[in-house]
Amino acid sequence: MNILILGSGGREHALAWAIRQNPKCDRLFVAPGNAGMEPLARLADLDILSGPAVIGFCEENAIDLVVIGPEAPLAAGVADELRAAGILAFGPSRAAAMLEASKSFTKEVCDACGAPTAAWARFDAAEPARAYIRAQGAPIVVKADGLAAGKGVTVAMTEAEAIAAVDDAFGGAFGEAGAEVVIEEFMAGEEASFFVLCDGKDCLPIGTAQDHKRAFDGDTGPNTGGMGAYSPAPVLTQAIQDQVMEQIVRPTVAEMARRGTPFQGVLYAGLMIEHGRARLVEYNVRFGDPECQVLMMRLGAQALDLILACAEGRLGDMAVSWAQDHALTVVLAAKGYPGAYEKGSAIRGLDALPEDSFRMVFHAGTARRDGQIVATGGRVLAATGRGATLAEAHARAYALVDAIDWPEGFCRRDIGWRAL
Ligand SMILES: Nc1ncnc2c1ncn2[C@@H]1O[C@H](COP(=O)(O)OP(=O)(O)O)[C@@H](O)[C@H]1O
Ligand SMILES: [Mg+2]
DSSP, X not given: OEEXXXXXXXXXXXXXXXXXXXXXXXXXXXXXXXGGGTTTSEEOOOOTTOHHHHXXXXXXXXXXXXXXOSHHHHHTTHHHHHHHTTOEEEXXXXXXXXXXXXXXXXXXXXXXHTOOBOOEEEESSHHHHHHHHHHHOSSEEEEESSOOTTOSEEEESSHHHHHHHHHHHHTTTTGGGGSSEEEEEOOOSEEEEEEEEEESSOEEEEEEEEEOOEEETTTEXXXXXXXXXXXXXXXXXXXXXXXXXXXIIHHHHHHHHHTTOOOEEEEEEEEEEETTEEEEEEEESSOOTTHHHXXXXXXXXXXXXXXXXXXXXXXXXXXXXXXXXXXXXXXXXXXXXXXXXXXXXXXXXXXXXOOBTTEEEEESSEEEETTEEXXXXXXXXXXXXXXXXXXXXXXXXHHHHHHOBOTTEEOOSOTTTTTO
């Protein structure tokens, strides 16, 4: 079959890498893609937020399945338009993508289905929000309701910080996304991510992960899109996974179906685990980046069978074939990221790397210029290792890092410290 992946990050490179290995995949396209994917797929320059543009490409190239990587095309309704045009798509409808696009929507769904999460309230004006913060006290969490590119949340340790966050949001710091604000009870504990394929009716867990959001070693420095991740997450024991399926994921999927907006795609549950019990922090409606890199490294070629079954509503017949393995990925970012950084610096040493099913460098922000790979983004590469133990995966990932010659880049040296 012919497959089109939408997106251009390390997540999409990892999806392309896994899908390409499956003999069901005849021709593979990625739009817009990046330089790292060139050996695996044809890159297509098209506006992935435009349903008609994507549908036109699918018709010209006899595409059988579209795998949607990022949230923006989902929130724009590209999956709906594809399905309306009779094209198989992996990813939720615009209505079901609300589970990521609106924090208060998710909170309402949790309340309706009894899923454990932090106590919350929603505000559309600053004064009642400030009064609520004074009444509740700190620590407390302030969130812009809409999509804010990971910058809309303040975990406030003091009331003053929380009130400043409210004033920022209503002052327009997050644009439309901050026109409404959700204020939540602070949850203590350890965070982890749980990934579940859902076909609207049936659900199939496909792995757990933990990531490192802070820029520097020791989980210090500014928040980023993610500087590394590993899978599985030891804190998500089988018992806790069972609790999450029973109390959070299945009730959510049933509630979405009951509302006439069934969820199809990957449901990424951000969880807080304390005293052996998980509560929901948030949902995302697509794979995480860099979590996708470690999940794909572990799933390999079967990822396509699972994604296809999900898109076709056949998940009830599927099972994951697990290897007893671990994967770890280290993100290499441009110096200065997540602040200002230079673009265009050359990255050397990539061609000589030994890449196989235990070691892969996924590209996130690269392009090929005059035969050379250059950095074009903040997060640029994800050096990923797999092994029988997390220590082995860690050693393989850092061996890749050390073989890459890119003086303008940096990475954390302590990815996985909590689990190692
Ligand atoms: N209620 C909460 N209690 C404690 N920490 C929280 C809470 N909600 C969010 N956080 C922290 O803030 C981070 C970002 O919040 P999240 O809801 O995941 O928003 P987003 O990923 O859209 O920025 C979480 O990963 C978590 O570390
Ligand atoms: Mg989050």
